[in-house]
Amino acid sequence: MAARTGEQFLRGLKDGRELWVGGERVRSIVDHPALTGAAHALAEVFDLQHAAADDCLMPDPETGEPINVSHMIPHSREDLLRRHRGLERVAEYSVGLMGRTPDYMNVTFAGFAGRRDEWARNGNDEGADNLVRYQKKLAREDISLTHTIVHSTVDLAKGKYPVGFDPVQLHKVENTSNGILVRGSRVLATLAPFADELAVYPGSAMPNAADVHALAFCIPMDTPGLKFICRDSVAVNTNRYEHPFSSRFDEQDAFVIFDDVEVPRDRLFIDANLEVYNTVMKTSWWSNIMQQTMIRAQTKLEFAWGLATRMAEAINSASQPPTQQLLGEIAMYAEFARSSVFAAEQAAHEHGNGLWCCDGRPLLALRAALPTWFPRVNEIIRVVGSHNLLTTPALGALQDKDLRPLIDKYLRGVGIDAEQRSRLFRLAWDFTGTALGSRNEQYERFYLGSVGRNLINAQLFTDRKRANRLLDRFLLEDCDGTQQASPSALPRSLGQAAS
Structure with a gap:
């Protein structure tokens, strides 16, 4: 398919997802008063990539088809500067008010695919291969992707992440003939009404969680058992003169319930592999x-x-x-x-x-x-x-x-x-x-x-080497200015060992 138009994007939103706004299950995202403005605004973003093709599009490295530059896996500084131009055009469209335009997840998954070696740790080669294949699908089908990576807040006294097994939090229930069954909840799926698919991946490490919470995958928004409960709409269904932003830039936010959802094997990137889950986000x-x-x-x-x-x-x-x-x-x-x-x-x-x-x-x-x-x-x-x-x-x-x-x-x-x-x-x-x-x-x-x-x-995470060098010049000298100790002789809080 390559880079989609706005019309193609809007057609893709006509599915059977279970999405609720204000106590009402939405039957048509494109036509619903609370959603139609942002749906058409996102369509304009998809059209923008064609109108500004020199900045926003690039040839697929393997097929030559035009894809959005945000799918680029950068291999040089020049690549990053090339990507900058496309990202800037999209940001200018909503003057930065839409934080989850599709380029956000495009860049995320391009980075993941570029570090397949990180995802393949601890015997996770199959998951890493699935991720690389999915990233190509994301680019070539121009999928609008959102994510849900934050654990539901129930009792912060227990911490922000699961300790052991927590049935409220998203977790693997069992293997199935086609993949795995998952259950639980996550937040905060911004762009949920206007995405084609949903991504789950680590938000941060969970050092004391049970393995069943360590999951990463992507599935379509209309997957059976997926339920999206949106916050109150802040959209105003009126002309763009009177409400220039409220009429089009409410990207929405949703609480996500996984009510016994099956994740196909080829969509699974981490399957109860806590070591990979806790390390894959730490570097790039x-x-x-x-x-x-x-x-x-x-x-x-x-x-x-x-x-x-x-x-x-x-x-x-x-x-x-x-x-x-x-x-x-x-x-x-x-x-x-x-x-x-x-x-x-x-x-x-x-x-x-x-x-x-x-x-x-x-x-x-x-x-x-x-x-x-x-x-x-x-x-x-x-x-x-x-x-x-x-x-x-x-x-x-x-x-x-x-x-x-x-x-x-x-x-x-x-x-x-x-x-x-x-x-x-x-x-x-x-x-x-x-x-x-x-x-x-x-x-x-x-x-x-x-x-x-x-x-x-x-x-x-800021490098302290130079700060310590400037400090140690004075901490390690005697009264006459001669050095009396090496950095290793200082307490950990003072010496180079602290860096």
Whole structure:
């Protein structure tokens, strides 16, 4: 099939999946009021890859068919820069508001297939071969894939991961003639209504879990026994003028129940193999996927900066020092994001088995900062916009022949008419203040882990060699400046052994 069009994508959503929104089982995703806007927006993403083919498409290495560049298994820095252009075009479409456009999972599985050696550990050759074959299928059929990798939260006093056997969490029940039977639950399947298939793979290690929890596989969304329970919709079924984001960018989030689901043998990547499950994500996954996630974040920050600046100009406050400071703060975040992505790509290197990934250090630091930056950006936009965010005439009012002259007179901006002013401030409110804006802020706070978890990761996984060398110069010298001890003579918390 190769790269699909939007029409082909929409046809693929007409299946028998069991998906619930607001207490109602959805019979037609494309037509349901809560889902139709995002369904057609995702269709536009699929059309985009053809409209911007030079950036978004590449020939399949084996068949020559056009596939999305996000399926590339990078083997050089040039490959990563080539992929960057395609990822950036997709991020620009939703200005970073859709965190789970299909390129996210495309990049993830390209990285997995590029490290078949990691997946083949501990006798898992069959699972590794299945994964490599599936990645080719994903690319060649242009499948829209989502995932569910977080364990259900029941009792955090027991930890975030299963300890021993936990019947609530997803687990293998038994072998079948065609594969295995699984049961349990997972969260959080973002994009569930608009995906063709569902992926399960490790979110993080489970050192004390029973083997039956160690699973990885991909199955169609309409597999019998799969149930998706969506959160309340934040979509607004109206014109794009009045709700420019809420009308199309609610990608949805779903709780997933596996009610005795059979996973075919050829779709199984990890089958109760805890050693593989606990190690496969530790090396290249972060450095690979964070190129996509941080390009999205950079795009969103740059949009936010442009939006806030244009609002300030519309009410002639952009030259005031307090406003300039607020705008400059967003500009600073956007530039840090751009610089981090650039540095990571320039320092890219092979991560094993010929797979090239970005340098993870700047992206890890950026990832730790974003859960605080994004809420702060929203706050700045709302401060700059103030009450103007709430004085935005609806399209019907603007089209009324009696009201329009009055609106043009009293609700215009500096250098823009009333209609453009309303459009501008509606953009800002939909970005920060509507139900969609609130959902996206919550999403960013915990995207790829909370700020606390990411700061801990930054501390644990950042290379300390140079920091220790700078420190040890002073800790290892006598009063006259001569060296009196080697680093190994220091306590572990001080010496090179700590790195």
